[in-house]
Amino acid sequence: MTPEQFVRSLHADSQEPASPADQVDWNDAPLAYKLYRGLPVIPLCAEVPLSEGGGIRSVSSLDAIGYMLWHAYGISRVDQYRSTAPDGLTYEPMQTYRRFVPSGGGLYPNELYIYLRTTEAPAGIYHYDAAHHRLSLLRDGVFDSCISQALGNRCDVSQCTGVVLVSVMFWKNVFKYHQFAYRLQGLDTGVLIGQLLESSRRFGFETGVCFQFLDRALHHLLGLDEQEESVYAVIPFSTRPAASWFQRTVPEEGAADAAELSRELPAVRHEHYVRSQNIKPYPLLTRMNEAAMHASTAAFRCAGAVRHRDPGAQAVYLPIGDRRPRDFFAYCRMRQSPEADFVLRRVPLQDLAALLQVTAGSAQVRTDLTPPGGPAAPRLSLYCTVYNVVGVADGAYRYDAAAHMLRCVLPGDHRSRLQAGMTMDNVNLFQVPLCFHVAGDQDYGMRELGPRGYRIQQMEAGMLVHRLLLAASDAGMGGRPLLGYAPSVIDELYRLGDQGTTALIQIPVGPYRGRPRLEGSLRG
Incomplete structure (x- = not known):
C-alpha cells in the first residue's frame, strides 16, 4: 500500500468508534505518560499560578518553564464517573487522569522533550515527566549547533531560552485504534501545540513552530527508538522577539545531512516503562513514519494558501x-x-x-x-x-x-x-x-x-x-x-x-x- 492509498483509506471510512471491549485488553493498556528510570531529575515548582497576573512574568526562567509545561501537558485532575448504557445498565465507575488538552479516547499519545539553556539548570536535553512534574536528564551539554542544523539553520538556538520537541508514542493509540491511530495522533499533536503556544505566551515567551527537520538527527539526540516514537514538531521559545532568532527559509550556505549530524554525537539509550506487556506490531504506521522523514534539509519546502471559488454567495x-x-x-x-x-x-x-x-x-x-x-x-x-x-x-x-x-x-x-x-x-x-x-x-x-x-x-x-x-x-x-x-x-x-x-x-x-x-x- 502506497502512502497515498493508506492516507485515503483513513478518511474514506472514518472510524472514531473504539473497538469492542473484547478486542481491547485494557488490563494491558499502556500508561498515558512515559516513565524513564534511573536518570537525574530536576523537580519543577508545583505552586503553579491559577490566574493571570500576580507577577507570573517576574519568576525565574526555570519556574516559568515549569508553569508553561504544566499548563500545556501536565496531569491536572482525576475524574471518576459512571456511564449508563442505552439499556439502562450502569457500568462500574471509570477513573481517568486528565490534562488540559482534549485527546482521542483520553489516550494522550504525545511526550514533551526540552532542550534547556538557562542558568538555573544544567544545559542539556530533558524529558518532561508529567506524572511527577519534573524534568529527567537524558543528555547533558550544549547542543545549539546540532539543533540549529537539524532545523536547517532557520532558528538561532543560541538566542533561545529553550526548545520543546513534541513526539508521538505510537503504541499509546495503536493498542485501541490500530492503524487509525495515524490520523488521531497528528490531530492530538496539533491540539497540544496550540495549548503549548498559548501557555508559553502567558509566561512571557515568544515561539516558532518547525514542522520540518532532520528526524533521525533529533531521534539520535534524544535517544529515541523510531520504531516506537517519533518527533512531530519542534518549538523554540525565547524571551527575545522571535524576529531576531526565527527564520522561515533555509539559508543557502548548503544542506545539512541527518546521517552526518548523528555521527557527531555518541548514541544514548535509556530504560523507560510503558506497562504494556504485549505490544503488537504496527508496520503500516512505521512505514508511513519512515516515508515522512527528512534525510536532508534540501527537502524542506514552503506551502501555499487555500483558495476559494464562491463568487456571488449570500x-x-x-x-x-x-x-x-x-x-x-x-x-x-x-x-x-x-x-x-x-x-x-x-x-x-x-x-x-x-x-x-x-x-x-x-x-x-x-x-x-x-x-x-x-x-x-x-x-x-x-x-x-x-x-x-x-x-x-x-x-x-x-x-x-x-x-x-x-x-x-x-x-x-x-x-x-x-x-x-x-x-x-x-x-x-x-x-x-x-x-x-x-x-x-x-x-x-x-x-x-x-x-x-x-x-x-x-x-x-x-x-x-x-x-x-x-x-x-x-x-x-x-x-x-x-x-x-x-x-x-x-x-x-x-x-x-x-x-x-x-x-x-x-x-x-x-x-x-x-x-x-x-x-x-x-x-x-
Whole structure:
C-alpha cells in the first residue's frame, strides 16, 4: 500500500468508534505518560499560578518553564464517573487522569522533550515527566549547533531560552485504534501545540513552530527508538522577539545531512516503562513514519494558501467588537468535551461573531511553512452549519476570516443530514446550534510536501481545533471534536469537491450542562 492509498483509506471510512471491549485488553493498556528510570531529575515548582497576573512574568526562567509545561501537558485532575448504557445498565465507575488538552479516547499519545539553556539548570536535553512534574536528564551539554542544523539553520538556538520537541508514542493509540491511530495522533499533536503556544505566551515567551527537520538527527539526540516514537514538531521559545532568532527559509550556505549530524554525537539509550506487556506490531504506521522523514534539509519546502471559488454567495456580515480578554487559566480548569450534554438554546449573533473573531485572531502562528516575505497564509478553511442563531438564517456557511463574514453555501436546517452522517450516536446534533468543520486539500498536503504533508495538515487542523475550543469557552459554550462522521456527507453539504478540499474533523459547539462526576484537582 502506497502512502497515498493508506492516507485515503483513513478518511474514506472514518472510524472514531473504539473497538469492542473484547478486542481491547485494557488490563494491558499502556500508561498515558512515559516513565524513564534511573536518570537525574530536576523537580519543577508545583505552586503553579491559577490566574493571570500576580507577577507570573517576574519568576525565574526555570519556574516559568515549569508553569508553561504544566499548563500545556501536565496531569491536572482525576475524574471518576459512571456511564449508563442505552439499556439502562450502569457500568462500574471509570477513573481517568486528565490534562488540559482534549485527546482521542483520553489516550494522550504525545511526550514533551526540552532542550534547556538557562542558568538555573544544567544545559542539556530533558524529558518532561508529567506524572511527577519534573524534568529527567537524558543528555547533558550544549547542543545549539546540532539543533540549529537539524532545523536547517532557520532558528538561532543560541538566542533561545529553550526548545520543546513534541513526539508521538505510537503504541499509546495503536493498542485501541490500530492503524487509525495515524490520523488521531497528528490531530492530538496539533491540539497540544496550540495549548503549548498559548501557555508559553502567558509566561512571557515568544515561539516558532518547525514542522520540518532532520528526524533521525533529533531521534539520535534524544535517544529515541523510531520504531516506537517519533518527533512531530519542534518549538523554540525565547524571551527575545522571535524576529531576531526565527527564520522561515533555509539559508543557502548548503544542506545539512541527518546521517552526518548523528555521527557527531555518541548514541544514548535509556530504560523507560510503558506497562504494556504485549505490544503488537504496527508496520503500516512505521512505514508511513519512515516515508515522512527528512534525510536532508534540501527537502524542506514552503506551502501555499487555500483558495476559494464562491463568487456571488449570500453573505452575513458579522459585528466586530472588542474581543473579550481570555482567561486562559480559567479555560484550562473548565474545559470539557460534551457528548450527550449539549442543550439547545438560542445563540446571540454577538457570541457567534466573537467566537469566530477570536478563532481567526489567534491564527497568526510563526511556522517554517510560510514563503519568504509573505504573511502567514491559511492552508485550512472553516465551515459551519448554523441553527437557531439570532440574525443568521439557518444554513451551511464558510467563514471568510479576512472579511469577517459568513458566506452561505446552502440554506436550511441541516441537522438531520449531519446526524444521519454520524457513525456513532454519542452526540445528539439536534441539540447543537453550531457544527464546525475544518477543511483541507483533498491530497492532504502530499502534493506540495510529500508524505510528511499529511501529518503537517493534521497538526495544523488540530491547532485550529484548539483555537476554536478556546474561543467557544470564551463564549460560554463547549465543543466536542469528532471523527465519527461520513466525510462524503460533509463534502457534499459544503460542495468541498468544487474547492478541491475535504472535511478533516467535525466539532459540534453549543451550550451544555455539566456531567455528574467526582472530580479531584491535582494542582499544587
